[in-house]
Amino acid sequence: MENLPLPRPTDGDLSILRVLWSDGASTVREIHDKLNGGTGYTTVLKLLQIMTDKGLVTRDVSARTHIYTAALAEEQTQRQLVSDLLDKAFGGSAEKLVMQALSSKKASREELQQIRKLLDQMEEK
Amino acid sequence: MENLPLPRPTDGDLSILRVLWSDGASTVREIHDKLNGGTGYTTVLKLLQIMTDKGLVTRDVSARTHIYTAALAEEQTQRQLVSDLLDKAFGGSAEKLVMQALSSKKASREELQQIRKLLDQMEEK
DNA sequence: TATTGTCAACGAACACATTCGTACTTAAAT
DNA sequence: ATTTAAGTACGAATGTGTTCGTTGACAATA
Structure with missing residues (x-):
């Protein structure tokens, strides 16, 4: 198995x-x-x-x-890859990774808004 | 050269x-x-x-x-790696990558605050 | 039926990453 | 001066990723 x-x-x-x-x-x-x-x-x-x-x-x-x-859903694989990169190149700092992701490619206003919503959800919990 | x-x-x-x-x-x-x-x-x-x-x-x-x-500063290499991952696994969507980064590792309250600041700066500009 | 096209399977070739043993050189210690 | 330690250089072996040619099976077509 x-x-x-x-x-x-x-x-x-x-x-x-x-x-x-x-x-x-x-x-x-x-x-x-x-x-x-x-x-x-x-x-x-x-x-x-x-x-x-x-x-x-x-x-x-x-x-x-x-x-x-x-075999795996897109999000599941993406999560794995991000977690991998986090360990290997960012010393586990999700904040730094987010910074680089946001600055490496200009996100649209809608995307920024979406991210704010996510932050709200995370703080509530 | x-x-x-x-x-x-x-x-x-x-x-x-x-x-x-x-x-x-x-x-x-x-x-x-x-x-x-x-x-x-x-x-x-x-x-x-x-x-x-x-x-x-x-x-x-x-x-x-x-x-x-x-040879390269940490941030420069990190930016390159993020940009690479963005292309190869996220179809260029920085938003999705940020989502995964935030959910794959619980960020501290300070980190979340820091990210909000970054969002503010990006919207101003 | 004979030929042509489509498919999976396999193996070979090449490149690169990773590992370590061995050889050689130079400095330090006895 | 001899020996020991610390360093670099150099293969060699192994594993994995990537590519493609060839073969054989099967189906469709002439």
Whole structure:
């Protein structure tokens, strides 16, 4: 019964996961087409096979053309990656990370408002 | 005249950079001692030599015992890493990243206050 | 039926990260 | 002067990520 902690997705893994998150369960060809960039078909296939071994995706093999699905929800993976970066590069300081995130890309006024709401919720609790 | 874009530091690189950022210019031995974890002396040395080639650190070779310094300031590297993660896993949405950062680790009341100040500053401008 | 296209599987090649042992050099201690 | 300690340099081994060519199975088409 495989129930090991999932490994951190690599850059290649993430480019595939992004497609699965946005489009839902997909075939290799669909993913490959969406990834119009330089990678060949068999490269995408190989990556998906490895990701299956790692547990990052699951696949339906009942038909000849396999169908892949992301094993974890987008938010769950994002949370893991943020937590990882927090430990490795920010000494655990969420504040510093937030600062850099806000200054590295100009957030819109709506986004800032949204973040304020989140802060309110966190202080209430 | 090497002036190429610096590569993204690996996990090993970051563990060393953290020491250099907090303690300033250091020798291999000092870094190795601070990294009390399982890595051997020559491993740290090798990593530093590679990091020198990559341009992540510079070294003073005038004495027998070399002295290493981080090439980039902590904030600069952090900004790069955040921007990287933003592209690769968040579709460029700084808001989502901030949300995850705040929820993945409970921020203190002071930190939340600090973030509010930052939001104020960003809205003024 | 014969040919052509689509798919998964596999292995090989290359690059990079990580680790450490060994060799060589230089300084310090005996 | 000899030995010991501390340092750098240099491979070598291993693991992982990434890429793609080739093979074989199967389906669709001519």
